[in-house]
Amino acid sequence: MKANNLIYAPALKQEFRCRVPLRDARQLFLVNGTVQGGGAPLALRLEEGEQLDKMLQIIGIRSAEGPRELSFSESFHFGPRSAGRIILCAHTFSLDRFKTVERVRIELEEEARAQFVVMQNEHNQADHETFYDISLAGGASLDMVFLSLHGGVIRNHIDARLCGEGASCSLSGLYLTDGEQRMDYDILLTHQVPHCHSNQVFKGILDNNGVAHFDGLIKVVPDAQKTEAYQANHNLLVSPTARAYTRPQLEIYADDVKCSHGATIGRLNPDELFYMRTRGIPVAEARLLQQVAFTNEVVEKISSPELRERMQVLVEKRLRGEFSRCQNCSKNCC
Amino acid sequence: MKTLLQIENLHASVGEKEILRGINLEIKAGEVHAIMGPNGSGKSTLSAVLAGRDTFTVTEGSVTYDGRDLLALSPEERSWAGIFLGFQYPVEIPGVSNVNFMKAAVNEQRKQRGLEPLTAAQFLKLMREKMAYVEMDSSFSGRGVNVGFSGGEKKRNEIFQMAMLEPRLAILDETDSGLDVDALRIVASGVNKLKHADNAFIVITHYQRLLDYIVPDVIHVLYKGRIIKTAGKELALEIEKKGYDWLIHESE
Numbered sequence: 250m251k252a253n254n255l256i257y258a259p260a261l262k263q264e265f266r267c268r269v270p271l272r273d274a275r276q277l278f279l280v281n282g283t284v285q286g287g288g289a290p291l292a293l294r295l296e297e298g299e300q301l302d303k304m305l306q307i308i309g310i311r312s313a314e315g316p317r318e319l320s321f322s323e324s325f326h327f328g329p330r331s332a333g334r335i336i337l338c339a340h341t342f343s344l345d346r347f348k349t350v351e352r353v354r355i356e357l358e359e360e361a362r363a364q365f366v367v368m369q370n371e372h373n374q375a376d377h378e379t380f381y382d383i384s385l386a387g388g389a390s391l392d393m394v395f396l397s398l399h400g401g402v403i404r405n406h407i408d409a410r411l412c413g414e415g416a417s418c419s420l421s422g423l424y425l426t427d428g429e430q431r432m433d434y435d436i437l438l439t440h441q442v443p444h445c446h447s448n449q450v451f452k453g454i455l456d457n458n459g460v461a462h463f464d465g466l467i468k469v470v471p472d473a474q475k476t477e478a479y480q481a482n483h484n485l486l487v488s489p490t491a492r493a494y495t496r497p498q499l500e501i502y503a504d505d506v507k508c509s510h511g512a513t514i515g516r517l518n519p520d521e522l523f524y525m526r527t528r529g530i531p532v533a534e535a536r537l538l539q540q541v542a543f544t545n546e547v548v549e550k551i552s553s554p555e556l557r558e559r560m561q562v563l564v565e566k567r568l569r570g571e572f573s574r575c576q577n578c579s580k581n582c583c
Numbered sequence: 584m585k586t587l588l589q590i591e592n593l594h595a596s597v598g599e600k601e602i603l604r605g606i607n608l609e610i611k612a613g614e615v616h617a618i619m620g621p622n623g624s625g626k627s628t629l630s631a632v633l634a635g636r637d638t639f640t641v642t643e644g645s646v647t648y649d650g651r652d653l654l655a656l657s658p659e660e661r662s663w664a665g666i667f668l669g670f671q672y673p674v675e676i677p678g679v680s681n682v683n684f685m686k687a688a689v690n691e692q693r694k695q696r697g698l699e700p701l702t703a704a705q706f707l708k709l710m711r712e713k714m715a716y717v718e719m720d721s722s723f724s725g726r727g728v729n730v731g732f733s734g735g736e737k738k739r740n741e742i743f744q745m746a747m748l749e750p751r752l753a754i755l756d757e758t759d760s761g762l763d764v765d766a767l768r769i770v771a772s773g774v775n776k777l778k779h780a781d782n783a784f785i786v787i788t789h790y791q792r793l794l795d796y797i798v799p800d801v802i803h804v805l806y807k808g809r810i811i812k813t814a815g816k817e818l819a820l821e822i823e824k825k826g827y828d829w830l831i832h833e834s835e
Contacts, residue, residue, distance in 0.1 A: 529748065
């Protein structure tokens with residue numbers, strides 16, 4: 250499938266009428282797991298040296314016409330020295346109890362460069378589990394930002410392998426839960442060869458009875474010397490009944506490496522809150538400013554300014570609890 | 584002159600420990616009051632209680648501000664009513680830029696007064712104008728609130744915020760601590776520019792030198808949670824020379 254030839258699907262456009270497409274993006278719909286609902290799985294291949302001129306936004310939707318339980322796969326193959334930016338969105342068209350299992354294969358050959366933004370925004374009855382199988386050859390670089398904004402149960406399993414020297418992988422994520430929502434990240438990042446770099450920053454804000462699990466393992470095999478690998482997971486509990494579980498782990502079998510990991514579970518800082526209130530900022534607004542500030546570190550990793558701004562607005566609306574107020578459709582995307 | 588603040592027999596505790604033990608103080612519009620006193624005498628507690636910090640419990644007494652029961656108001660309501668606290672240790676807020684912080688504060692104040700929010704252009708103009716008061720560089724506006732600021736920059740930021748909010752009663756808690764002479768002059772001149780007949784200042788300080796720049800009408804000495812001496816500005820010089828011991832002996 251040639252990405253530069255993809256076109257916007259007019260039949261579906263009206264479903265997203267409240268949303269102006271990003272100027273710098275092409276859109277493709279993945280309806281119940283197949284391209285434009287036509288039955289074919291998504292398999293994108295970039296040839297050697299091929300560069301995607303615009304971002305490719307893949308809008309995955311689950312609709313009432315499809316089965317309640319569905320599993321499907323996608324693959325993204327980046328040939329040597331190719332480059333592209335992909336946005337993967339997950340939405341639901343109806344409030345059915347969808348259960349989705351998705352397998353995403355991302356393969357970067359030598360010196361390929363890829364940026365992914367994954368935006369998960371479904372509804373409280375949706376259960377979406379995704380397995381990301383990622384491999385990077387020598388000199389390849391992958392920058393991936395996950396935004397888990399809304400969903401009954403969202404589970405992301407990431408298995409990323411750095412297979413060629415000089416590969417570099419950055420994984421960042423933000424998860425926001427409220428009500429009875431649950432979000433899990435389960436990450437295995439393996440340094441299989443020397444001289445690779447990886448960085449992970451995952452942050453979550455948990456409200457009401459929301460629950461999040463973070464289970465992250467960095468594995469450095471014997472002889473993967475000069476590895477640099479960092480991992481951080483920070484959780485903010487904004488209600489007394491929200492819960493976060495975190496297990497940052499390192500398994501290092503080489504002796505000349507720089508690795509670190511850290512995890513925190515905390516609450517909003519009361520000194521900051523008081524300071525803002527003395528300036529006349531009402532307590533609810535002050536709490537919101539603090540939460541938005543907490544999310545910035547992740548959202549700022551989105552390199553496209555247009556997309557980043559849009560995601561900042563979306564995250565802020567999500568934190569304000571304004572998602573359900575949009576009258577245009579049920580997608581909660583604006 | 585109109586009475587702006589009336590404190591009567593104010594007692595406040597943190598946990599079981601009583602820190603303020605019967606404060607009486609009256610401040611009229613147009614006045615500058617200095618509060619001095621040794622460490623641990625309750626100066627910062629008094630300012631925190633006036634600003635509405637909930638770590639302290641008021642156990643007795645009353646505070647009337649502009650005819651209202653101040654103690655019944657939340658910290659933000661006090662701010663809307665015109666109270667400002669300049670912090671001894673300004674708080675760093677990573678991820679919230681100075682400009683967004685001030686925009687949220689100024690527009691909330693306007694909303695409370697039934698005014699439209701400022702446009703982006705009006706706001707930036709106001710910000711530039713007030714930053715000039717304290718010789719603050721415009722590069723500060725995009726940075727996180729107080730993040731990576733030096734001690735002097737943080738204090739200047741407090742005075743800048745005060746200039747933006749134009750309070751009727753400003754309480755400056757040891758704004759001079761940690762300042763070199765130049766920063767002290769800048770901070771003091773910022774205060775003097777904001778002073779007029781309808782507002783009042785409470786300046787809490789350890790040292791006489793700040794009072795060379797901000798000339799008080801009255802000086803109070805606080806000791807063990809009570810005001811043990813009230814006098815004119817000459818008292819500061821006497822304290823500079825002789826310390827507090829003689830006053831403490833006198834009061835005991």
